[in-house]
Amino acid sequence: MALPLSTVKGVGPALEKRLHQRDIRTLGDLLLHLPKDYIDDRQLSPIAQLCDGVSARIQGRILTKEARGYGKKRQVIILLADDSGRIRLNFFHSGYMMSDARLSEGREIAVRGVAERWQGQWQMTHPEWCVSEAFQPGYQPVYRALAGLSGKRIATLIRQALTLLPVAASSPLDAVLAATASPLRQALRELHQPHDLDSEALNRAAVRLKCEELILYLQLMREKKRQADCPAVSLQAETSSRLMHQSLPFELTDAQASAWSDISTDLNSGKRMHRLLQGDVGAGKTWVAALAMIKAAGCGYQAALLAPTEVLAKQHAETLQALFAPLGFTIKLLTGSTRAKERRELLAELGSGELKLIVGTHALLSEDVVFNHLALALVDEQHRFGVRQRWGLADKKRDGHQAVHLLGMTATPIPRTLALALYGDMDLSIMRGMPPGRKPVETRVIASDKMKSLIAGMQRILDAEGRIYWIVPRIDEDEDGLSVDQRVELLKRYFPDANVLGLHGRMKSGDKNGALEAFTTGVCKMLVSTTVVEVGVNVPEARLIVIEEAESYGLAQLHQLRGRVGRSSEQGYCMLIAGDAASEGSRTRLNQMVNTHDGLELAEADLALRGSGDAVGTRQHGDAGFRLLNMAEDATLIRYWFENLPDFDPGEEMQRFWRPFAESTD
Numbered sequence: 001m002a003l004p005l006s007t008v009k010g011v012g013p014a015l016e017k018r019l020h021q022r023d024i025r026t027l028g029d030l031l032l033h034l035p036k037d038y039i040d041d042r043q044l045s046p047i048a049q050l051c052d053g054v055s056a057r058i059q060g061r062i063l064t065k066e067a068r069g070y071g072k073k074r075q076v077i078i079l080l081a082d083d084s085g086r087i088r089l090n091f092f093h094s095g096y097m098m099s100d101a102r103l104s105e106g107r108e109i110a111v112r113g114v115a116e117r118w119q120g121q122w123q124m125t126h127p128e129w130c131v132s133e134a135f136q137p138g139y140q141p142v143y144r145a146l147a148g149l150s151g152k153r154i155a156t157l158i159r160q161a162l163t164l165l166p167v168a169a170s171s172p173l174d175a176v177l178a179a180t181a182s183p184l185r186q187a188l189r190e191l192h193q194p195h196d197l198d199s200e201a202l203n204r205a206a207v208r209l210k211c212e213e214l215i216l217y218l219q220l221m222r223e224k225k226r227q228a229d230c231p232a233v234s235l236q237a238e239t240s241s242r243l244m245h246q247s248l249p250f251e252l253t254d255a256q257a258s259a260w261s262d263i264s265t266d267l268n269s270g271k272r273m274h275r276l277l278q279g280d281v282g283a284g285k286t287w288v289a290a291l292a293m294i295k296a297a298g299c300g301y302q303a304a305l306l307a308p309t310e311v312l313a314k315q316h317a318e319t320l321q322a323l324f325a326p327l328g329f330t331i332k333l334l335t336g337s338t339r340a341k342e343r344r345e346l347l348a349e350l351g352s353g354e355l356k357l358i359v360g361t362h363a364l365l366s367e368d369v370v371f372n373h374l375a376l377a378l379v380d381e382q383h384r385f386g387v388r389q390r391w392g393l394a395d396k397k398r399d400g401h402q403a404v405h406l407l408g409m410t411a412t413p414i415p416r417t418l419a420l421a422l423y424g425d426m427d428l429s430i431m432r433g434m435p436p437g438r439k440p441v442e443t444r445v446i447a448s449d450k451m452k453s454l455i456a457g458m459q460r461i462l463d464a465e466g467r468i469y470w471i472v473p474r475i476d477e478d479e480d481g482l483s484v485d486q487r488v489e490l491l492k493r494y495f496p497d498a499n500v501l502g503l504h505g506r507m508k509s510g511d512k513n514g515a516l517e518a519f520t521t522g523v524c525k526m527l528v529s530t531t532v533v534e535v536g537v538n539v540p541e542a543r544l545i546v547i548e549e550a551e552s553y554g555l556a557q558l559h560q561l562r563g564r565v566g567r568s569s570e571q572g573y574c575m576l577i578a579g580d581a582a583s584e585g586s587r588t589r590l591n592q593m594v595n596t597h598d599g600l601e602l603a604e605a606d607l608a609l610r611g612s613g614d615a616v617g618t619r620q621h622g623d624a625g626f627r628l629l630n631m632a633e634d635a636t637l638i639r640y641w642f643e644n645l646p647d648f649d650p651g652e653e654m655q656r657f658w659r660p661f662a663e664s665t666d
């Protein structure tokens, strides 16, 4: 499983690099790219029995092969025959096929494609083909495109990876789970090369994979919980946080006041604080965090805030600087794109203790970031971080100093029982409700064929100086056109004056900031993005968010996304487009969004509705930090293993393999 990708035939240095950028480094990583669907490719259909519009596998002899047109436009037409009839195969822009010896007249090939009846004859356009000897009947997995590779290329790579996987490849969990589940290696085979499409067997195999990630995670949490219980600096009453409290432009809400009271009690207690602050999008967690930070600084110590994206870190730096400056404190920003000279100076100030407050991305976790005396670590949107990153800041304690207080924040509402399993190492403060004066975002579920009226509605928003987010499910191009670039192209045609831009986690950070800056200032009026905008981005002029393939998200996540609009006194709107494949059940689920505006309530509804969902074929990347697990879908599984956690030693290799992501890249 840990074999490098270069062992796979066809993976040269360039491709290897591209896959590395997608965090795919080993055979095992590649094998976690599970099929999105399967095609029943067991049977050959006689040509005479084809059905119009239906995909089928046929096998026949090439009668003729001819080309039409010239150059790039060259079209190749093959006439294929079996005992029952004939069919015409059309390949456009495929001149190179003329010289392919495997396609010479008289050769037998196996072809899969959609049969069409045209002018009384059968034809297929761009069918998939191979020489007859190479055809292996069975279920063919269908993969999503990845790192610019088509689903078909991925299939070839994965087929090879499976053959390369040593027979002895195993997991420390194989023995622990032997009574109830297949070994890991077998589960991977069952998912990638199923013998039949028994959904229960597929589900079991998928669950086996998830167990791997989950049990390791729970083990790490248990370990953390043991370490967490220890003394820490007691932060006594001081004047800075009191002054800030008094000078805030609005009173704290009751929820904020109560959370702040929990936190200041912890900070004072002499025991290490370990608290998760959960509050809906826009509930005002930043002020509470700011109070805690200024308290640490007021006592003469340092505080650091970790944010999952550069965009968010930058916004925090600005908001917090405005709050701290009147009290005589400075907060600085450290990210991956901080210039070397500035970074050097900043690190020196942190080391000497001259700088008390800092906010940044995972760049803060880098080894050479050394604090003079860190007393408080904060992690915003902590669900976006893996266990290691979440603890990374607090681990920056110096020898001889006491442990660092830790405050996590999240807007992802996790029902209490699940929170206990996932963040069992933390105490919980829940902020319910919103600062006064917010209007709920008007939400509608629409079908994908209602594009026309949607476009008209979008134009009205633009005419009224509003801005629009358009959320797509993926970065990579796929047949369905739901990638960032594909949507930017489409929307540009409808709205030539809106300066439509794209944003996703794999763009260079300069480009990301550029796009967001343009949207913030209004140079760009429409931003096509993946869920990267989910976390904390604040553009008050954004009035409408359109979310495509909405059924593939959890309700809590949709609620997070919806929280990007309605951040001013103007009415905000959210349009959820249900994909063509959305089931009746998932439409019902989406309809919950229309009437419910409380994140926690939505999360609970989601759990109740989805229960133990079909594990195969749903969104491939789970919640951030997890590669496969999905909080809503796997709640039952998570609770089960939390309560029945086996004792075992995960070992270095297993930990390296499941490495929780530092930053979500969707």
Ligand code: ADP
Pocket (backbone or CB within 6 Å): 250, 251, 252, 253, 256, 279, 280, 281, 282, 283, 284, 285, 286, 287, 411, 435, 436
């Ligand atoms: P989140 O909890 O999602 O991080 P923020 O901290 O970004 O929310 O707060 C959202 C907005 O609400 C900010 O513009 C902030 O200034 C405002 N806000 C926070 N607390 C209050 C309050 N008590 N009264 C009025 N507005 C508030």
Ligand code: MG
Pocket (backbone or CB within 6 Å): 285, 286, 380, 536
């Ligand atoms: Mg926030």
